[in-house]
Amino acid sequence: MGLMDDARNIQRKDPAARTLAEVMLLYPGFKILVNHRLANWLYRHGRRFLARWVSERGKRRTGIEIHPGAKIGPGLFIDHGSGIVIGETAEIGENCTIYHQVTLGGTGKDTGKRHPTIGNNVLIGAGSKLLGPITVGDNTRIAAGSVVLRDLPENVTAAGVPAVVVRRNGARVRPSDDLNQLDIPDLLSAKLTSIERRLSALEFGEGSLAETPGEIAGQQAAEEENRR
Numbered sequence: 001m002g003l004m005d006d007a008r009n010i011q012r013k014d015p016a017a018r019t020l021a022e023v024m025l026l027y028p029g030f031k032i033l034v035n036h037r038l039a040n041w042l043y044r045h046g047r048r049f050l051a052r053w054v055s056e057r058g059k060r061r062t063g064i065e066i067h068p069g070a071k072i073g074p075g076l077f078i079d080h081g082s083g084i085v086i087g088e089t090a091e092i093g094e095n096c097t098i099y100h101q102v103t104l105g106g107t108g109k110d111t112g113k114r115h116p117t118i119g120n121n122v123l124i125g126a127g128s129k130l131l132g133p134i135t136v137g138d139n140t141r142i143a144a145g146s147v148v149l150r151d152l153p154e155n156v157t158a159a160g161v162p163a164v165v166v167r168r169n170g171a172r173v174r175p176s177d178d179l180n181q182l183d184i185p186d187l188l189s190a191k192l193t194s195i196e197r198r199l200s201a202l203e204f205g206e207g208s209l210a211e212t213p214g215e216i217a218g219q220q221a222a223e224e225e226n227r228r
């Protein structure tokens with residue numbers, strides 16, 4: 001995706017944007033994407049100091065701080081922008097929207113991968129703080145002012161401090177749903193799947209050794225949910 005595509009994407013998503021020229025000359029959300037492309041290129045080619053200089057310059061001009069190491073997918077729409085901070089190991093999928101004052105930051109407790117990973121088509125409302133190496137699933141919406149400290153699945157809306165899931169596939173999440181006695185995860189099947197995956201990882205190097213039966217039961221429950 002080139003710069004013109006970035007500009008067209010912003011124009012398409014912002015009803016207030018009248019012309020492409022307006023987007024390219026006046027929008028901080030566009031300017032910082034141009035800036036980040038250069039900073040990220042320098043970062044990947046080992047020019048860390050220069051990369052940081054470019055990104056600091058972008059921050060002064062737009063109020064948006066994106067570390068040169070952050071991975072940003074195509075179609076990102078940054079609306080307003082001021083006060084956004086995106087950390088070094090953050091990853092953002094395709095076609096996401098981020099409003100002002102959002103932080104994709106670390107908790108201070110993690111090393112290495114320490115910032116969030118955001119899926120595709122995710123909306124992050126103004127002022128939200130997403131902290132730690134958490135994962136946000138595709139098509140999820142995070143309400144303005146939320147603080148997200150745990151993984152969020154696909155297709156949900158989360159709100160609050162700390163954020164909890166308030167909508168799943170557009171439907172209200174009721175506490176009584178938690179008492180559903182019909183959809184109890186099949187732990188035996190999850191355990192067998194876990195053993196099978198770990199064996200494959202050992203024998204063929206496919207998949208991950210780290211998945212627990214609990215995680216697999218969660219995946220199976222999510223797949224079942226999606227099938228409905």
Ligand SMILES: CC(C)(COP(=O)(O)OP(=O)(O)OC[C@H]1O[C@@H](n2cnc3c(N)ncnc32)[C@H](O)[C@@H]1OP(=O)(O)O)[C@@H](O)C(=O)NCCC(=O)NCCS
Binds near residue numbers: 127
């Ligand atoms: C969350 C949001 C994306 C709407 O998503 P949605 O899936 O349509 O969710 P709904 O509007 O149906 O709201 C779901 C529930 O979350 C609550 N909610 C919505 N936004 C909330 C917020 N920011 N904080 C706390 N609760 C919120 C609603 O009251 C509703 O509660 P209920 O279940 O008791 O009725 C939207 O409210 C939002 O916050 N968008 C961000 C927009 C933004 O940052 N704008 C800045 C422009 S300058």
